[in-house]
Amino acid sequence: MSDAIADLRKEYSKESLDIDSADRNPFKQFEKWFLEAQKAEILEPNAMVLSTTNQSNQPFQRTVLMKAMDTDGIVFYTNYKSRKAQQIEENSRVSVLFPWYAMERQVCIQGIAEKVSAATSLKYFTSRPHGSQLGAWVSQQSSVISSRSILETKLAEMKQKFKEGKVPLPDFWGGYKIKPTSFEFWQGRQSRLHDRLLYQADGDNWQVARLAP
Structure with a gap:
């Protein structure tokens, strides 16, 4: 090698x-x-x-x-x-x-x-794709998480929370x-x-x- x-x-x-x-x-x-x-x-x-x-x-x-x-x-x-x-x-x-x-x-x-x-x-x-806007809300960047399912669950929550309006800047x-x-x-x-x-x-x-x- x-x-x-x-x-x-x-x-x-x-x-x-x-x-x-x-x-x-x-x-x-x-x-x-x-x-x-x-x-x-x-x-x-x-x-x-x-x-x-x-x-x-x-x-x-x-x-x-x-x-x-x-x-x-x-x-x-x-x-x-x-x-x-x-x-x-x-x-x-x-x-x-x-x-x-x-x-x-x-x-x-x-x-x-x-x-x-x-x-x-x-x-x-506001110029970012909708998914990227939601992703900013989902991830507590650099923090330890036990599984990817935590992110997926949080993403589903954010989709529901902001389903009727624009995604605000965190x-x-x-x-x-x-x-x-x-x-x-x-x-x-x-x-x-x-x-x-x-x-x-x-x-x-x-x-x-x-x-x-």
Whole structure:
């Protein structure tokens, strides 16, 4: 098994990333790559691995979906009583990784997570499919449950409760916006001499540097 794993390798040769041709604004560079990921029909191009830490500085990761992005940051939604939300309340410094492996690319973004307004959460919540709206009410995210039947029973209760009207936004559910402090764009290259560009916030500007692979 170990030898078989050690022998797994792939030469990266699809693209390059040059500091002179990359956009000086990391948000615009990200948008360019994100649109290319959509065009390439990458599975869930908006999926990102969110990293948080607990009070003991133990890191945790999980995949969440980016649901909005503007020049101020990246937005995702969750249960505010979930483990990730509790950890963000303890330490708002987070990072996310977009793993676009099929394109031999990764983007890592570090930043500060802040709750979005209730109005923003409501606007997104009402755009979700009906089943997803009910699901937000059903799951006490990250809590221990004895069986899946508990979820199914709770879902049936929610269907009955809201059968004659719109599903309201739970007060324990909403969004976070990650306001970036750095971006790292990674492009796989041959002989493991990958291209890496690091953007770091400097007031209202961004400093860009090439990193050794």
